[in-house]
Amino acid sequence: MGRWIIALIVVFFVGFFIYVSMSNKSPEGLGITDGLLKSCPSSPNCVSTQAQSDDVAHYIEPIIYRGDRKETQLLIESSILAKGNTRIISRYLGYVHFEVKSHLVGFIDDVEFYLPEADSVIHIRSASRVGYSDFGVNRERVRQYRDLLVD
Template sequence: MVFAGKRPNNLGISNGKLASCPNSPNCVSSHSPDASHQIAPLTFTSTPEEAITNLKQIIESLPRTKIITESKDYLYAEFKSALLGFVDDVEFYLDRSANVIHVRSASRLGQSDLGVNRKRIETIRANFK
């Protein structure tokens, strides 16, 4: 698809953190120090294994979603928009010591995402138990 763009090469965990957001407003991250990109991580009271399994089930239940990379503490999924097939890269990093799952959701192309990335994480949070 013409609007899919190329998969970024800066994804994954580096020094215990997800990649920084670019300056554009189409990204949110629980590791971001600035308010415009900042979003709270997901919190859990279950075991880390149950938390990541629950998260995976939620992701797989969402439309136009494909899990690309999965390990015991990390999930990376691509979300496609319905209309033009724009792709957002969404990452989840399980921090066992803090009982949180850090999140990063970023559009591959364009400037504004009209709040789609933040809304997606909040939808996942609402379904996450």
């Protein structure tokens, strides 16, 4: 009986990691389209500064910055890369897309920063690729990034 339980546990964990690996594919439609980041899905595992302000599950305040747009973007990139579990997927002046990998299981979240040329504002979208809830991880991540970037 004990061997069956151990076998079931092993099968469960192997299946879980296969599921995570297969589900961690980059979503389509990321980037800027007509001045907007991709909308969050209905699930509560995404936050965006461009969600409707009455959408409490997804909306988060944008970051206002002072100074040069390019220097601000370089600060964002260097600060986020210094955390160690992040890599840049796409970047150009005014936009950067990071993949952030969780340490324990290897979940990948997509984090995008958009700095429109005409405004001194940073729009952010942070979304999990796998699962329904993120237990507030994306909201907390954006709060930490805000702390890094705001004096």
